[in-house]
Amino acid sequence: MGKAMLAATTQLLGKAQRRLWMKYALRGVGGSDNHARLDLAYRMPDPWNMASAMERTRFEATNRIIGQAFGRPASVLELGCGEGHQTGYLARACDQVYGVDVSAHAIERAHARVTQARFAVADIFSQPWGDERHRFDLVTACEVLYYLRDPAATIERMQMLGRNGLVTFFAPAVGRLGDVLERVPGLHKDWIHAGATSWLVGWWTDHDGA
Template sequence: MPFTILHKIANTPAIKRFLTENRLFVKLYFNWRYLTADPYNVEKSEFERDKLQRTLEAIKPVGHVKSALEIGCGEGFLTEPLAKISARALGVDISGLVVNRARERFAHAPNIRFKVADILTCDFGEKFDLIACSEVLYYFELAQLPLVVERISDLLNPGGALLLCHARALGDDDSGVPMKKFGAKTIHELFISSPGFTKVYDQTYPMYRITLIRKD
C-alpha cells in the first residue's frame, strides 16, 4: 500500500488516537529512523558533540552514583558516559532495532545494560539515583506529560537527580526548531514547577536547554 494512503489512514481521528495512546506511532517512527546507524550524526556533528559535552558538565555536581537510567537511549552515546559515573547504567528505548545495536556496541562494558521499554508501561523493578532524558520527551503527547513527570519521579530515589536536555521549539518559545509543537520550555518548566523537585542547574542555549533537577 502506498505511503500516502497509509499516512491518510493513520491520521484519521480514531486511528490516530489509538496509535498515539498506544505509542505505536513512536515505535514505528524510531524503528524506521534507526534503519541506518547514527541517524542524528552524533559522532561526527560538532553541534552534537558540544551539546553532549555541556550535558556531561551539567551532571558533574551529581558525582558518582549507584544506578543511572537513560530514557530514549538510542545507540547509547549518553549511556556510555553515564556508566562511567555509576556502578550500573541502564539505557532504555522504544525501538528494539536500536537497542540491539546498542547492546552489540557496548557488549564489552559489564556495567551497561540496554532494554526495550516504554517508561509509561514498563515495570523496572528498581529505582535510580540519576535519570537522563535527552531529546526524548517531546515524543509524548502534551496530555501525557503530567503522567511522564509522575512516572519519572517514581523511578527516582529520594535525593536522586534528573537531567533534562531538549531542543527549544517555536511552538512554545521565541527561538528554536520550527517543527516541534512544544519543546524544552514546556517540558523543563513542568518538571521544575512540580512538587518534590528542586532546580539545581538551568542553562538555555540558542537551540536547546539543559536542566538538572534534584528530587527532594
C-alpha cells in the same frame, strides 16, 4: 577529485539522505507516542546524527552537570537511549547505566556500542529493573520529551523511580515543554550551547518519600 573534496561531497550526500529519510520516517511522531515510526527511523543507522561534534558537546556538558549536581551516581536509567551514543558518556559518569528505547533496531546497536550497559526495548513504564521508589540514583530523559503524548506523566514517573532526575530538550521546544518542567519541585536549570544550537537542561532531587 581530491580526497578532501570527495570526503566533503560524501558528507553532504549523507546529510541529505538522512534528512530525506527522517522527513518520511517521523511523520506524525511529535507528541504522539508513535513507537512504530520511531523504530522505523532507526532503519537508517544514526538517524539523528548523534555521532556529530555538536551532539558530543551536549553529551560532555551533560556529564559535567551530572558531576556537579549529583557527584557520581551508582545507577543511571537513560530514557530514549537510542543507539547508545550518549549512553557511552553516561557510563563514564556512573557505576552502572541502564538504557531503554522503544526501537529494537536502536537497542541492538546500543548493545554493541556500550557492552557494559544493560539495555531493554521498553519505555519508562515498562522498564524491567524494578518499580520501587528511587530504584535508580538518577533518571535521564535527553532529547525524548518531544515525542511523548504526556510528558508530564513521564516526569512524574522519573521522580518516582529516581532519587534525582535530569532532562534536556532543544530550545525551540521550551514553548511546549517549559511549563511541564517548571512544575517539578526544586528545579534547577541551565543552557548548553554548541554554535548556534542551544538546549535547556533541567535537573532536580526528589525528596518526596525519601
